[in-house]
Each structure stands twice: as structure tokens, then as C-alpha cells.
Amino acid sequence: MPVAEILIGISLVKASASAIKEGCSAAKSLSDMAQSVDGLFEGTKQVQKARANKSGMSMKDQLGAGSAAQEVIDARLAKELLHEARMAISMRFGPECWTEIVELQRSREKEVKRLATIEAQAKAEKREAVQGIFIIIISIFIGVTIIAIIGTVIWATQTAPPPAEGIR
CATH class of the missing domain: 1.20.5 (Single alpha-helices involved in coiled-coils or other helix-helix interfaces)
Incomplete structure (x- = not known):
């Protein structure tokens, strides 16, 4: 089950990052991209949570090399896409915008x-x-x-x- 959660999280991160980049290049307002930013954070959180929670995986899945490699790749991919989205928003709306978004996200959590x-x-x-x-x-x-x-x-x-x- 965690493998499915990781895949869902990664797909959410990819879709959100893509929507943010397209929104920044199309000169949309930040409020138009808010759902994509929320999806980006949620997808990243799902990847981290699924990576940390291995209780539903079999021993073979936990110890398998493919599983470990996939987890590391997915985590790094999510981190990379988060960085790309941050850069796109920072270039479009200024560097303090991303900081405000992260602070607001943390305060809401x-x-x-x-x-x-x-x-x-x-x-x-x-x-x-x-x-x-x-x-x-x-x-x-x-x-x-x-x-x-x-x-x-x-x-x-x-x-x-x-x-x-x-x-x-």
C-alpha cells in the first residue's frame, strides 16, 4: 500500500509543479495557482509520509533494493520539483513570496x-x-x-x- 501512496504523491507533485510552471509562464496570479501550490505541498508530504511509514510493506519489500532505490529517487524527485516550483514562483512574484507561502503553510499545519x-x-x-x-x-x-x-x-x-x- 505505501508504494501506491508514494506513486500518488509523486504524481501529485509532478502535476502541481507543472501547473505552477505553466501558471508562472502564462503570467497568472498567485491566487489562480494556489490549488497547485497546495497540491505540491500535499504531494511532497505524502511522499515523505509513505517513505517513513513502512508498516504496511512486506519484509521483502522493505529489504528489497528496488524499493530502497525507488524511495530515494521519488524523494529526490519531489525535492527537485519543489525547488523548481519555488524558483518559478520566486522569479514571477519575488523571493519573499515563496517564504511567505512556506511560513503560512507551516502556521496552518x-x-x-x-x-x-x-x-x-x-x-x-x-x-x-x-x-x-x-x-x-x-x-x-x-x-x-x-x-x-x-x-x-x-x-x-x-x-x-x-x-x-x-x-x-
Whole structure:
């Protein structure tokens, strides 16, 4: 499965880099190329993620020379295409434009991570609250059961006839 992810990532990087170069040569505005820039970053991220995540690959695939060579080639190709896109945007819109794009991308990724952390904390707090309520309900049920058993034993001892005297 990671091989497919790498191929998807590489194809996304290639298509995005090509669209960015064409957009820069056609004098399009940066807003027209925004989707291509996002695709470029996403494709690069997919290649890096698929390269780092080998859990779905068989041992043969992990240790095979072809797999290692393909991973290195794909990573370098993605890096090269990212550099070409950076150069095209820098030449068209100025060098600070690419820096702004990268900084904005990083800040958005940090924000996504921060929101995911907050969401995970909220889920954990909710789970703890539900567990607390469950423990209270179980404790009340056990308490009522114990009181009912004690009451039944007391009632049974009070209503039982006195023992008959045995025959001698």
C-alpha cells in the first residue's frame, strides 16, 4: 500500500509543479495557482509520509533494493520539483513570496495540530466524565443491592417460626 501512496504523491507533485510552471509562464496570479501550490505541498508530504511509514510493506519489500532505490529517487524527485516550483514562483512574484507561502503553510499545519490536540483532550475529558458517572451508577447499584440483601436477611429472620423442640 505505501508504494501506491508514494506513486500518488509523486504524481501529485509532478502535476502541481507543472501547473505552477505553466501558471508562472502564462503570467497568472498567485491566487489562480494556489490549488497547485497546495497540491505540491500535499504531494511532497505524502511522499515523505509513505517513505517513513513502512508498516504496511512486506519484509521483502522493505529489504528489497528496488524499493530502497525507488524511495530515494521519488524523494529526490519531489525535492527537485519543489525547488523548481519555488524558483518559478520566486522569479514571477519575488523571493519573499515563496517564504511567505512556506511560513503560512507551516502556521496552518501547526494550527491543525493544535486543534487536533484540543479535540483529543476534549474527548479524553468527556470519556473520563462518562467513566466517573458509570462508576457512581455502579457504586449506587452495589450499595442498593447490599442494603436489599441485608434487609431480606433481617426480614427472613424475623418472620421465621421459632425452632421446634426436638423429641427426646
